[in-house]
Every structure is written in structure tokens, then in C-alpha cells.
Amino acid sequence: MANHKSSKKRIVVTEKKNAVNNARRSVVKTAAKKVLIATESGDKASATTALRNAESKIMKSVGKVMPKKRAARKVSRLAKRVAKMA
Incomplete structure (x- = not known):
């Protein structure tokens, strides 16, 4: 565990940034998955x-x-x- 005040703050900031980055990655993955599902359905x-x-x-x-x-x-x-679908 961190002992210095700045180290403790960095841990909190890092956790917040990790949460934001994970959410951004999730948005990208979901969008890509929607494209794959749409191409497999043939629409x-x-x-x-x-x-x-x-x-x-x-x-x-x-x-x-x-x-x-x-x-x-x-x-x-x-x-x-998507282009292959034509």
C-alpha cells in the first residue's frame, strides 16, 4: 500500500482513468460487434x-x-x- 500522499492520490486517479478507458474500449467493441452481427444477418x-x-x-x-x-x-x-456483402 502507498505511504505518500501523492502515491495515494495517483492510485485513485489511475482507478478513475482505468474505468473511463475500459468504458471507451467497451463502446468500440460493441460497435464492432454490431457490424459483424449485421453482416452475418445479410442486411x-x-x-x-x-x-x-x-x-x-x-x-x-x-x-x-x-x-x-x-x-x-x-x-x-x-x-x-460490409463490402463483401454486395
Whole structure:
């Protein structure tokens, strides 16, 4: 356990930041999952809408919980899946 006042504060701040980051990651995962479910169901319109929503959520997470290139790769793979549906 931390003894210094600043160390105790850092523990509290870290826990708060972890909670926020976990929530952001969860939003990205949920959005990506919705795209996958829409592509598996075969509904092109809902898949396109879900992709647009997922891309927005993924790109908003850049710099916070995800590097730019990982986000671009994730969006690219989802877009490729939706494009295959045609």
C-alpha cells in the first residue's frame, strides 16, 4: 500500500482513468460487434449504418485507448466485410 500522499492520490486517479478507458474500449467493441452481427444477418443497409457508427466510435478512441494505425486497421477490416456483402 502507498505511504505518500501523492502515491495515494495517483492510485485513485489511475482507478478513475482505468474505468473511463475500459468504458471507451467497451463502446468500440460493441460497435464492432454490431457490424459483424449485421453482416452475418445479410442486411446490407443496417450493416452500412452500423459501419458508419462504428467508424465514428473507433476514430474517436484514437489517441485515448487505441493507436491510430490499429483503429485504421479495425475500420478497414469491418469495411471489407460490409463490402463483401454486395
